[in-house]
Structure formats: structure tokens, C-alpha cells
Amino acid sequence: MRAIWYSDQGAARDVLTLGEMDDPAPGPGEVAVYVKASGVNPSDVKQRAGVRGPMTMARQIPHSDGSGVIKAVGEGVDPSRIGERVWLFNAAFKRAHGTCAEVCVTPAQFAARLPDEAGFEAGACLGVPAITAHRALFCDGPVTGKTVLITGGAGAVGLMAIQLAKWAGAAQVIATISSPEKAEAALAAGADEVINYRRQNVVEAIEALTEGVGVDHIVEVEFGGNLKDALELLKPHGVIASYGSEGERTPELPFYELMFKNIRIETIFVYLIRPEHRAGAVHDINxxxxxxxxxxxIxxxxxxxEAPAAHECVEAGGKIGAVLLTP
Ligand SMILES: NC(=O)c1ccc[n+]([C@@H]2O[C@H](COP(=O)([O-])OP(=O)(O)OC[C@H]3O[C@@H](n4cnc5c(N)ncnc54)[C@H](OP(=O)(O)O)[C@@H]3O)[C@@H](O)[C@H]2O)c1
Structure with missing residues (x-):
């Protein structure tokens, strides 16, 4: 099969290699999947660049997300799954064989049935962004009737979070964005209101939108940088569910301000969420x-x-939605 791999960390153009290797065979509990599309997430790019720690495999085929058709199953996996359309997640987490190849071998539980209504490209967008968005939204139970703030609303995770929040019956979904194009994307995803966080005062804007009441739940892309606003905006018993804090990596926590409002903080690392939470996410996403x-x-x-260009596209920032590769 053709695959992209790297044996050293570094710049995409220096380390990503296109080559041929034998098709991998599924071991016990695994499936082999003909990959139709592979999703590139920021964590794949950071792992390759070396900013997330050293390599753990001698040779890494990158990317955890993807989609395709099951070509073979290993011992203990129902053979009726052969031919099933699937979306993949966690393929490259602590494993050498990610989805950036014509065939991917992965644990059967990380290959979810892809509904007939969804194409393969859509399927490859789901893993990290949709599961993260789901966990961030529902970590404190249903959001039905709640006011939800989604920061970075035009990001890959943010767009999924907006759509899932509307689907789940949130009363009001407010998204922060940074440009007219991103505003358009967040509104098209279903946001009721958008706020340009670079040009507007987010606290004042949300106070106006909620008649001073504030929000119940925040899906947060930048925990440290936005914590001060969150404290002002959250109602008592509110939740900050955060999956990133790149701007302020070691924020100070104002404990009593959080405590006096009974604020819950949930941190999310999607690759490690509990199996029951992942199963719930897969069920709802489907x-x-x-x-x-x-x-x-997309x-x-x-x-x-063109894998190096795809990685550079994610690194450049400014994208709206997912970056994919098609083997
Ligand atoms: N913990 C986890 O399991 C997990 C899961 C998924 C993603 N992540 C991380 O989360 C980050 C976003 O991932 P993604 O795939 O959604 O990336 P993305 O598609 O590039 O989107 C990120 C979005 O966040 C916005 N943003 C950045 N700083 C912001 C701020 N201070 N306030 C509001 N919006 C802000 C960006 O917009 P502007 O730059 O225009 O403001 C952009 O639209 C990445 O660092 C990724 O590694 C973590």
C-alpha cells in the first residue's frame, strides 16, 4: 500500500515521506480498513513537529481520524463487519498505523459505523472534532434549554459544538469568532448570535444578549486566555468545559471566585475519554x-x-473546518 510516514520529528516537508509498504493485517480485536479519507488535526501536526513530546514509535503513519470500508477483521471480530462503511478515531494514538495510508489497521471499537446519510469525507471530519465537541457539551448532562457559549465557534471543534448544541435543544447558542468569514460559518452551523472577540467586548456583548443573566455552559478553546470573561459570564452552577489553553498554558485559578459560583471545570483530552463517554458520543454523533x-x-x-501541504495548512491557522487527505 501507499502510505505517508515519518521516522523523525520536524518540519512537514523535511520528515513526511510517501512510500510503499506491505498491507498490514488485522490482529485479534482489530479491523483493516481501506481508507477513503484521512483527517488532519492540530494534534497530528504538533506530534509530527515534536512539540507534544518525543516519538514513541520508530516509524509513525500519522492521523487518528479517517473513514473507509472494512476489508478484513481479526480474531474475535464479527466477520459480518467486512464491507461496513466506518469512521475512524484514535487510530494513531499510541499506535504506529494512523489513517494516512491506503489501509489502516485499528482496534474494532475505534471504527464506528458510518450512517448511509454521510459521505466518506464527512466521516473523516468526525473523530477528534466531533467527539471533543460532544464531551465538552454534554459533560454536565443535557444542554436542553440552556444558554451555551462556544468560543472559537468557527474552529473544527467549535462548528461541531454549535451543530450538536442546536440539535440537542440548547435555548441560545452564542459563538465567538474573529472575522466576517468565521461569523458566516458559525451562523451557517446554527449559532444564534456571534461575537467578534477581537473587536467587541465579549462580556458586555453577552450581557446584552442574555439580558444580564449570563450563560450556563461554555465550550472553551482557550481556557486560560478567556477565564476572566468566563467568571463574569457564567451563571451559578455554570460549567467551563475546555479542550485547549494554548495562549495561556499555566493560568492562575481564582479559586474563591470559582467556588462562590459553584463553577465546574471540565478538562478534555479526547483520546483518553472514558469508554462509556466515547460510546455515548459515537451514538449521538451518528x-x-x-x-x-x-x-x-471541509x-x-x-x-x-500532498501530506506536507495539508499539515502546513493546519499549521498556518485561519482555516474554517477540516483538512482532509484522500488516499
Ligand atoms: N484536548 C483535546 O482533546 C483537543 C481536541 C481537539 C482540539 N484540541 C486543540 O484545540 C485547538 C483547536 O482545535 P481545532 O481543531 O478546533 O482547531 P481550528 O479548526 O484551527 O480552530 C481553532 C479556532 O479557535 C479560535 N481561537 C483561537 N484562540 C481563540 C480565543 N482566544 N478565543 C476564541 N477563539 C479562539 C480560532 O480562531 P481565530 O484564530 O480566528 O481566533 C479558530 O477558529 C487546537 O489547539 C487543538 O490542538 C484539543
């Missing part, structure tokens, strides 16, 4: 896809050989 409520936004699709 329902939302089948309902037509979850419509992944920024750009590259050919397999």
Missing part, C-alpha cells in the same frame, strides 16, 4: 448525522502525496 443536523465543514482536501 444520530445527529442521520438527522442531517451534523454537517461537517476546509480543503489534498491528495495523499
Amino acid at each position: 444520530r445527529a448525522l442521520a438527522d442531517g443536523a451534523l454537517r461537517p465543514v 476546509h480543503k482536501t489534498f491528495d495523499l502525496a
Whole structure:
């Protein structure tokens, strides 16, 4: 099969190699999947660049997310799954064989049935962004009737979070964005209101939108940088569910301000969420896809050989939605 791999960390153009290798065979509990599309997430790019710690494999085929068709199953996996359309997640987490190849071998539980309503490109957008968005939204129970703030609303996770929040019956979904194009994307995903956080005062804008009441739940892309605003905006018993804090990596926690409002902080590392939370996310994501409520936004699709350009596209920032590769 053709695959992209790296044996050293570094710049995409220096280390990503296109080559041929034998098709991998599924071991016990695994499936082999003909990959139709591979999703590039920021964590794949950071891992390759070396900013997330050293390599743990001698040779790494990158990317945890993807989609395709099961070609073979290992011992203990129901053979009726051969031919099943699937979306993949966690493929490259602590494993050498990610989805950036014509065939991917992965644990059977990390290959979820892809509903007929969804295409392979949509399927490859789901893993990290949709599961993260789901966990961040529902970590404190249903959001039905709640006011939800989604920061970074035009990000890959943010767009999924907006769609899932609307699907789940949130009363008001407010998204922060940084440009007219991102405002358009967040509104198209279903946000009721958007706030340009670089130009507007977010606290004042949300106070006006909520008649001074504030929000119940925040899906947060930048925990440290936005914590001060969150403390002002959250109602008592509110939740900050955060999956990133790149701008302020070691924020100070104002404990008593949090405590006096009974604020719950949930941190999310998608690759490690509990199996029952992952199963719940997969179930809901598939329902939302089948309902037509979850419509992944694709920024750009590259050919397999263009993997360095795809990584650079994610690194450049400014994208709206997912970056994919098609083997
Ligand atoms: N913990 C986890 O399990 C997990 C899971 C998924 C993603 N992540 C991390 O989360 C980050 C986003 O991932 P992604 O795939 O959604 O990336 P993305 O598609 O690049 O989106 C990130 C979005 O966040 C916005 N943003 C950045 N700083 C912001 C701030 N201070 N306030 C509001 N919005 C802000 C960006 O917009 P502007 O730059 O225009 O403001 C952009 O639209 C990455 O660092 C990724 O590694 C972590």
C-alpha cells in the first residue's frame, strides 16, 4: 500500500515521506480498513513537529481520524463487519498505523459505523472534532434549554459544538469568532448570535444578549486566555468545559471566585475519554448525522502525496473546518 510516514520529528516537508509498504493485517480485536479519507488535526501536526513530546514509535503513519470500508477483521471480530462503511478515531494514538495510508489497521471499537446519510469525507471530519465537541457539551448532562457559549465557534471543534448544541435543544447558542468569514460559518452551523472577540467586548456583548443573566455552559478553546470573561459570564452552577489553553498554558485559578459560583471545570483530552463517554458520543454523533443536523465543514482536501501541504495548512491557522487527505 501507499502510505505517508515519518521516522523523525520536524518540519512537514523535511520528515513526511510517501512510500510503499506491505498491507498490514488485522490482529485479534482489530479491523483493516481501506481508507477513503484521512483527517488532519492540530494534534497530528504538533506530534509530527515534536512539540507534544518525543516519538514513541520508530516509524509513525500519522492521523487518528479517517473513514473507509472494512476489508478484513481479526480474531474475535464479527466477520459480518467486512464491507461496513466506518469512521475512524484514535487510530494513531499510541499506535504506529494512523489513517494516512491506503489501509489502516485499528482496534474494532475505534471504527464506528458510518450512517448511509454521510459521505466518506464527512466521516473523516468526525473523530477528534466531533467527539471533543460532544464531551465538552454534554459533560454536565443535557444542554436542553440552556444558554451555551462556544468560543472559537468557527474552529473544527467549535462548528461541531454549535451543530450538536442546536440539535440537542440548547435555548441560545452564542459563538465567538474573529472575522466576517468565521461569523458566516458559525451562523451557517446554527449559532444564534456571534461575537467578534477581537473587536467587541465579549462580556458586555453577552450581557446584552442574555439580558444580564449570563450563560450556563461554555465550550472553551482557550481556557486560560478567556477565564476572566468566563467568571463574569457564567451563571451559578455554570460549567467551563475546555479542550485547549494554548495562549495561556499555566493560568492562575481564582479559586474563591470559582467556588462562590459553584463553577465546574471540565478538562478534555479526547483520546483518553472514558469508554462509556466515547460510546455515548459515537451514538449521538451518528444520530445527529442521520438527522442531517451534523454537517461537517471541509476546509480543503489534498491528495495523499500532498501530506506536507495539508499539515502546513493546519499549521498556518485561519482555516474554517477540516483538512482532509484522500488516499
Ligand atoms: N484536548 C483535546 O482533546 C483537543 C481536541 C481537539 C482540539 N484540541 C486543540 O484545540 C485547538 C483547536 O482545535 P481545532 O481543531 O478546533 O482547531 P481550528 O479548526 O484551527 O480552530 C481553532 C479556532 O479557535 C479560535 N481561537 C483561537 N484562540 C481563540 C480565543 N482566544 N478565543 C476564541 N477563539 C479562539 C480560532 O480562531 P481565530 O484564530 O480566528 O481566533 C479558530 O477558529 C487546537 O489547539 C487543538 O490542538 C484539543
